[in-house]
Amino acid sequence: MQQLDQFRDQIMSKEIGSLIIPFQNVITVRSTWNLEKALSKLMESGWSSVPVLNEADEVEGVISKSEILEYARMEKVPYYLDFRRKFVHDAMKQNVPMLSDDTILRYGIELLVDWPYLPIVNHDRKFIGILTRRSVLDYLLKEFYEAE
Template sequence: MAKHMDLPNLYETGIDDLVISAEKVAHVQLTNPLEHAMLILIKSGYSSIPVLDTQYRLKGLISQPLILDSILGIERIEFEKLSEYVVEDVMNTEIPCINEKDGFFKGLKLSIDHPFLCVVDDEFIFKGILTRRALLKFVNRYLHESSVR
């Protein structure tokens, strides 16, 4: 019975150990041309990436579909718009987000509808991302360890 004490209490578990730090996350800035954002998205292989201001505050998300939608004309794809528009013109400002102080269960609940959550501090400074994959790996390990004991 004492071995169950080794397992973390999920209600008290934070997300800090599961967060991929901002330094390791591909991102763009508000004033970057769409062409730059498209290159970052393609090279990184991510479906969407965070948009930050010059103080590293989270401002939105940009994705390939948002970019492509913005350059679709009536009769053709208007590739010249990739250098005319900036990220701020087309980004999504509805951001799946969690505070770095929030707990595991809030992250788990929010991740149901999103492949990743942006992690911010109280000033909305971008701290990294919390992926659904990291949360599920943690749950899997927790359940496996609790069933073994």
């Protein structure tokens, strides 16, 4: 039992840095984009939700297809062409939890219960990538099966 506890503690205290999908491999949108451009980017990418960055590459929130459509419904945006006059910063979800690359895995897992991914920022608050449920689960499977 003590070995299992040590193994668990070793895994859960790992820093998440090596599990991050780097920003070069992540689709993002800018908070100043109009909703038409953001929705088009989401549709082309196949992602349902992406981080929203400002011009300084800081995370301002996340935006999803459903958030854009809900915003359009609530604001009574009648036509797709009107999406050109509405902006990402109005429709995005703000106050998104963010982590740094030295965050321990246990804390990341606790947040990933409610979020499909988490933006990762450096100490200057610049976006450096995302931590996904998939990257964490891939790591855990590897650790558990290599331990046998």
